[in-house]
Amino acid sequence: MLGICYYPEHWPEEMWANDVKEMCELGLKYVRIAEFAWSKMEPREGQYDFAWLDRAIDVIASAGLKVIMCTPTATPPKWLIDKYPDILPVDVNTGTVRGFGSRRHYDFSSENYFNEAMRITEVLAKRYGEHPAICGWQTDNEIACHDTTHSGSENAKVAFQAWCERYYGDIDSLNKAWGTIFWSMEYQDFSQIELPILAVTETHPSHNLAYRRFSSDQVIRFHDEMIRIIRAHAPDRFVTHNFIPMVDTQTDNYALAKNLDFVSYDNYPLGRTDLFFEHMSPEEFKPYMRTGHPDFSSYSFDQTRGVSKKNFWIMEQQPGPVNWGHHNPRPENGMVRLWSWQAFAHGAEVVCYFRWRQAPFAQEQMHAGVKRNDNSKSQAWYEIEQVRDELASANIDTSAPVKTRVAIVTGTINQWVTEIERQGDSYNHQQVEFTYYTALRQLGLTVDFVSTDCDISTYDLLVAPCLPIVEQGFIDKCKAAKAHVVFGPRSGGKTSELSLASQLPPGNIQQLIPLKIHSTETIRPDCSELMSFNDRQYDSKLWREEIVFPETVMTIAKYHDGRPAVARFENTTYIASLTCENFLVDYFEVVAAELGLDVVKLPKDVRIVDRGSVVFVFNYGHQEQRFTAPQEANFVIGSEVLAPFDVAVYKR
């Protein structure tokens, strides 16, 4: 259940045998290789050198380890760029070409690159597809990372025009769908359509949404073709991809995951916490500096499980300081172990660490490995040893499905709408969604993520923090579902072309709860106001809607001026304000009680994942914590007393 990312090409061949021997000692089973090794596989056009890779695979296989082979397409070599300069993407903010010298320097709309990427994939897949040591494949590496989904190139423009023609059929339909009569933007021909970049002021939202749909489709086209080629030559091998956080892909993650066997995730709790919580006050942030926020990795794990509707792998886990955060602290001792167990608890079947040994050269020389560059063992080594031993003694079936009665309804398109239509600078889709998520987790609830086209019939509570475009199909499913559905502000207000719903927001949601939004305002972060719920006061901030409804609808919470802030009709609730975490915790506690969901009020920084037959408890805090387990609890790891950064697991 453990693995490692390994770069044999970085190290003298004499070291490989001992590396592999030590990997076995550490209890590792999987070795991921080759994702950046194109220039070594094909140093010149058509001149392949696979002898070194054959030997590396042999050494790994001789120790009984399994190989995960990657396509090297995240790093097209220099000779290829020189041959086809149009591979390089164009920065959508400046219009300048993004150069060679790092990675992911390719444009999804370059046909030259498409062909070259598929060529090297096919060469590799033919050569290694049936190799007995190779158990599976990883496509590319972190697709879309470094903001590479969008390109402002001529190739992208031409492909976008063709995409628009396919999507809208004729130019009048496009004009009508977008509303191009506004500001004299009417088109007579698809060939006139530019990319919505580098304009004087804001570009047309419908145009923008179409560009995002198109760019996402380009990524999926590229990725799906790669999967197809691998499958054609690698029978009975899995194909996966290592995802970055879902918000960063700018791609429809559900579509991206569709043809994979399962999804993998790259888990960098400290680097991500540093980027995501930069607006947190120092008092709040500092305790998490070396642990990561207790819910942040889980948020990604649960989303990862959601996109392929099954358990997942961690393909990379941070073993020490990284190099790419604004600041790069080291993990507290114990966190590498805790993060590993956290991943298993949320549905990981395998955890691989990035990387075996810290390379002394190039961009990531300050990024830790399990071993230091002098080959000594870092702190991570000892924690992985502990995980190895605990896995052996605890005997937990990580392939068991994660079952829950609560789901957050999500989808990349919601994020796109909020990014395209700013309205208030402080609205951040991910922050909004995360606030709902952390509230549910603080109550000990396990959370699934579903898209609007998923089956929702098994859930008791569905929470849609922000769902601006709601198709009729989802409304119909809500009508048929048994769940209580809670919508956050900004939901339902837009058509699929990002125009205002003609019946006023929340559009189609009015079929579930008869209320209308008469006005929407956004508010500075330092000007929050109060709202009240069950005689307690909470913050209403950033986004506030005025809701109007008939007497049949119940007011659940009120703004400071007495107007309704949260309303409910039968099984549907609409929250019209961006509130605070405290409100959401207290509110969901009441809802959960009504729905008969088991809620545990956990000490701050303690989290629980209840998987029925096995329960995981984590202490992210700097203090010892105690909890009370049920009488029948049989502890397989730890006890009811959790040291700082400690883990307990019991079976029922």
Ligand code: GLA
């Ligand atoms: C990503 C990449 C790796 C490496 C790590 C460093 O996850 O996939 O190649 O750059 O980041 O943290």
